[in-house]
Amino acid sequence: QSALTQPASVSGSPGQSITISCTGTSSDVGGYKYVSWYQQHPGKAPKLMIYDVSYRPSGVSNRFSGSKSGNTASLTISGLQAEDEADYYCSSYTSSRTYVFGTGTKVTVL
Amino acid sequence: QVQLQQSGPGLVKPSQTLSLACAISGDSVASNSAAWNWIRQSPSRGLEWLGRTYYRSKWYNEYAISMKSRININPDTTKNQLSLQLNSVTPEDAAVYYCTREQHGFDYWGQGTLVTVSS
Numbered sequence: 001q002s003a004l005t006q007p008a009s010v011s012g013s014p015g016q017s018i019t020i021s022c023t024g025t026s027s028d029v030g031g032y033k034y035v036s037w038y039q040q041h042p043g044k045a046p047k048l049m050i051y052d053v054s055y056r057p058s059g060v061s062n063r064f065s066g067s068k069s070g071n072t073a074s075l076t077i078s079g080l081q082a083e084d085e086a087d088y089y090c091s092s093y094t095s096s097r098t099y100v101f102g103t104g105t106k107v108t109v110l
Numbered sequence: 111q112v113q114l115q116q117s118g119p120g121l122v123k124p125s126q127t128l129s130l131a132c133a134i135s136g137d138s139v140a141s142n143s144a145a146w147n148w149i150r151q152s153p154s155r156g157l158e159w160l161g162r163t164y165y166r167s168k169w170y171n172e173y174a175i176s177m178k179s180r181i182n183i184n185p186d187t188t189k190n191q192l193s194l195q196l197n198s199v200t201p202e203d204a205a206v207y208y209c210t211r212e213q214h215g216f217d218y219w220g221q222g223t224l225v226t227v228s229s
Binding site: 036038045047052089091096097098101103104 | 174175176217220222
């Protein structure tokens with residue numbers, strides 16, 4: 001199972017919006033609603049930010065939103081803040097009854 | 111509040127078995143609405159899903175295809191925990207290992223265990 005493809009890095013100024021893409025295949029991202037997104041700060045465990053493509057867990061800021069079109073899922077962070085600087089990973093359920101993660105994206109707040 | 115507390119050795123010799131445990135509080139390993147996963151992370155391989163166990167009237171295990179021949183994930187209902195055994199480890203198995211709850215996404219994570227493979 002190949003990792004989902006994410007851009008290595010994305011940057012933006014405070015207050016701007018950025019979007020991170022996550023590209024897979026019809027056997028994972030395109031075939032299921034079980035796409036989730038994780039934020040990871042250095043030395044910490046990943047934190048769930050979005051599940052089932054577009055749902056936010058309780059306590060996650062509404063500045064984070066998710067969507068999907070075909071084989072590509074996206075995470076948008078609006079009103080970018082310094083605390084959003086972190087690594088972000090997508091994940092998808094697959095037709096093999098397994099999960100696959102994305103390659104990861106480093107978000108830099110300029 | 112769900113908490114996952116991992117335990118186990120941080121150093122394993124090549125060809126030996128990696129064994130980790132994950133004690134669950136605030137939920138049950140036999141929950142009918144959750145699954146319990148092991149995920150690892152290394153600089154070279156990124157985040158990698160290893161497998162999961164869950165109970166839906168009976169126990170199910172699902173494993174990453176690349177791991178199937180040497181991995182076991184077992185629930186322990188008496189201790190309310192899950193365990194990971196990875197056989198015949200090599201230096202490529204060095205990583206931070208996490209146990210996670212999966213209900214809607216991987217919503218709770220253990221603190222992580224750094225495992226080094228070295229003689």
